[in-house]
Amino acid sequence: MKEIKKENLMEKIVSLCKRRGFVFPGSEIYGGLQGFYDFGPLGVEMKNNLKQLWWNWMTREHEDIVGIDGAIITNPKVWEASGHLKSFVDPLVECKKCHHRFKADDISAECPDCGGEITEPKMFNILVPTQLGVVEGEKQNAYLRGEACQTIYLDYKNVLDTTRLKIPFGICQIGKAFRNEVTPGNFLLRQREFEQWDLQWFCHPKEMEKWFEYWKNERMAWYKSIFANPENLGFYKHEKLAHYAKKAFDIEYTASPAVKEMEGIHWRGDWDLSRHAEFSGQDLSYVDLETGEKFIPNIVETSGGVDRTFLFLLLDAYCEEKDRVVLKLYPKIAPYKVAVFPLLANKPELAKLARSIYDNLKINFMTAWDDRGNIGKRYYAQDEIGTPFCVTVDFESLEDKKVTIRERDSMKQERIAIDELAEYIKKQLE
């Protein structure tokens, strides 16, 4: 396997994403818009697979977790209560010579571009404002949510009232967040519009320590189960903590050429519910029906980035081998599960049989069809997008009703009965 330089790896992934339809620059025909991207035909499949995996793990494997899908725009008071209007700020400095702006904590004394003198830091709020209403002068100011989790706190009482959950329990959500990042860049790693997956775990204050450790380990185990090289994942312990937090850890993709944080495991205590209780005037305490104890639940948060995970998975899966580029993606995440080829496109009997296999498989699996070029080129095209299995229909297939199935990573080929194909692929994917 060729050693790929880290700085070149990002360029290769950006180019592969564009070339094969994973990710396109946003508004490209107008020259783009910094920090915005669109997911193409393969990207949306892969992202949906990833989100589905997370969602099923959260809500099906944990009977004490339910999901919600909250609104992107909330009453603006939410952002006062959450502290974002005051503290969701980044100190920014500007180079007096080239007028480039940098985050103050990204730069030491000198300006990296031209060596010019830099200004004193100014504070910038990174919430994205918007306006509601149609009449000029009467429009109401609001914000696109800066983090997805706030709607979970707002709906915590509604969830309790409409389910049979008791503490400890969790509410999870996957949703968009928007930030006026000072330095959007590094492809999907720092965007202005991105997606987060969050779990807010509500527990008794005395059990915070236990649940914090539990979720820290659970989340790491989950990420390790989907990465080709789990040794590239690690914890980063935060030393500077919010006043309400006792601990904070990031799960990092340590081999990333740029930003490393993928998910934060946060000790939020009773901060969020106490603040929303104070600002809304509503009682958000929990009553234990067995003991009669009344308290504000404490919260462990696991807040991860879908887009960062998506990109880290691609960086991690990318391999250049002797005659091919291969994405060694976890099969459940790969956009296509299987590709079907007739050995020769101009032989109607082969095409007919291959087509019937394709029609049968596509009901259960995302299935690709390819009858262009030769088999070698078709394998190359599927390896490059991470398709775990390729099925070829040849002349023998017409006689023995078997096909050749080739596995992506080992390139091992097997003959398998057409009748058993769907079951075989299903088993392999599990």
Ligand code: ATP
């Ligand atoms: P960073 O310090 O890298 O800006 P953060 O600590 O502000 O991240 P959180 O507010 O904890 O991030 O958000 C949770 C997750 O959302 C992060 O772990 C990351 O995966 C993702 N995320 C945050 N900001 C962005 C962004 N601008 N673009 C893409 N993903 C992001």
